Amino acid sequence: MKQAVLVGPEKIEFSEIERPVIKPNEILMKVKYVGICGSDIHAYYGKHPFMSFPIRLGHEMSGEVVEVGADVKDIQVGDLVTAMPQEFCGECEPCKSGRYNICNTLKVIGCQSPGASCEYFNVDAALIKKMPKELDAQLAATVEPAAVGVHAVRRTTVKDMNVVVIGAGTIGNVTAQAAMAEGAKSVLITDLSDYRLELAKSCGIPHAANTGKMSMQEAVDQAFGGEGADVFFECIGIGPTVNQAIECSKKGHDIVIVGVYGSMPQINMAWVQDREFRLIGTLMYLEKDFQDTIDYMAAGKINMKPLVSKVFPFDEYREAYKYIENNKDISLKVLIEV
Numbered sequence: 337m338k339q340a341v342l343v344g345p346e347k348i349e350f351s352e353i354e355r356p357v358i359k360p361n362e363i364l365m366k367v368k369y370v371g372i373c374g375s376d377i378h379a380y381y382g383k384h385p386f387m388s389f390p391i392r393l394g395h396e397m398s399g400e401v402v403e404v405g406a407d408v409k410d411i412q413v414g415d416l417v418t419a420m421p422q423e424f425c426g427e428c429e430p431c432k433s434g435r436y437n438i439c440n441t442l443k444v445i446g447c448q449s450p451g452a453s454c455e456y457f458n459v460d461a462a463l464i465k466k467m468p469k470e471l472d473a474q475l476a477a478t479v480e481p482a483a484v485g486v487h488a489v490r491r492t493t494v495k496d497m498n499v500v501v502i503g504a505g506t507i508g509n510v511t512a513q514a515a516m517a518e519g520a521k522s523v524l525i526t527d528l529s530d531y532r533l534e535l536a537k538s539c540g541i542p543h544a545a546n547t548g549k550m551s552m553q554e555a556v557d558q559a560f561g562g563e564g565a566d567v568f569f570e571c572i573g574i575g576p577t578v579n580q581a582i583e584c585s586k587k588g589h590d591i592v593i594v595g596v597y598g599s600m601p602q603i604n605m606a607w608v609q610d611r612e613f614r615l616i617g618t619l620m621y622l623e624k625d626f627q628d629t630i631d632y633m634a635a636g637k638i639n640m641k642p643l644v645s646k647v648f649p650f651d652e653y654r655e656a657y658k659y660i661e662n663n664k665d666i667s668l669k670v671l672i673e674v
């Protein structure tokens with residue numbers, strides 16, 4: 337079978353390898369789509385702190401089951417599936433408390449172990465999720481990033497809250513949609529790109545503001561009037577936007593850090609202390625978040641279709657990265673059709 341491996345910065349190599357032989361607890365899928373994520377882009381340029389070469393990327397995937405291990409129940413040949421890409425130990429303190437998404441020895445498929453950029457992919461059946469009939473193979477490959485948003489909103493309380501999401505890329509967009517799905521009173525999303533803000537609106541986000549054209553405080557006032565903002569989600573990963581949250585949040589409230597930080601930011605910690613803010617981290621998701629994401633997508637409460645910017649055939653894997661580089665503003669989710 338064919339595979340695509342990232343062997344060095346900006347170097348993807350195609351090769352032929354044996355089709356995997358599955359273990360009794362595994363399934364084999366014929367891979368249909370692989371999504372390219374922000375972390376893949378960091379890896380592609382050799383700038384991911386926790387990934388090294390060579391690596392076969394692909395932690396966002398969909399596929400059709402073509403073989404089922406002897407011990408596997410409830411999954412049949414022909415099922416359209418996606419996988420939760422988390423390999424965890426089950427024995428460390430976070431795992432024992434049910435927080436295996438932050439397992440002390442967490443390995444992510446497609447980041448620290450080989451991913452789905454290949455024709456046939458074997459996965460532990462415990463990580464497999466079947467798709468309901470409402471979701472096609474492209475949408476199935478977008479469940480993974482959407483689940484990041486659902487977990488993020490569950491790190492605090494969004495029900496009946498005025499929520500601000502800073503950043504309208506894929507993760508900001510799904511965080512805003514997840515907040516709506518989980519009963520937020522209202523949601524404001526901010527970005528510097530009108531294109532991304534319009535896209536968020538088309539996904540049902542009630543308020544969108546370009547903070548290149550107005551201040552965050554003006555945007556909050558415009559969206560929520562005198563009520564103010566109850567909870568912020570920072571989905572960019574730079575200091576200035578964390579400080580926007582700190583400086584526009586009501587006293588005693590939560591700020592969730594969703595963005596991935598490439599360098600150490602300068603944060604207005606004096607206000608965090610004085611106003612009793614809580615800065616809360618979030619990483620990936622748990623099984624319930626993932627399943628609920630599938631259900632939200634099937635029910636139309638999280639809409640991933642508008643986020644799929646472009647689809648490239650497997651042979652044009654390299655072109656896909658070039659496209660993202662040259663179309664930063666308008667490329668959200670780029671898929672590879674395997």
Ligand SMILES: [Zn+2]
Pocket residue numbers: 373374375395396480481
């Ligand atoms: Zn991802």
Ligand SMILES: [Zn+2]
Pocket residue numbers: 424425426427428429430431436438439440441442
């Ligand atoms: Zn563990």
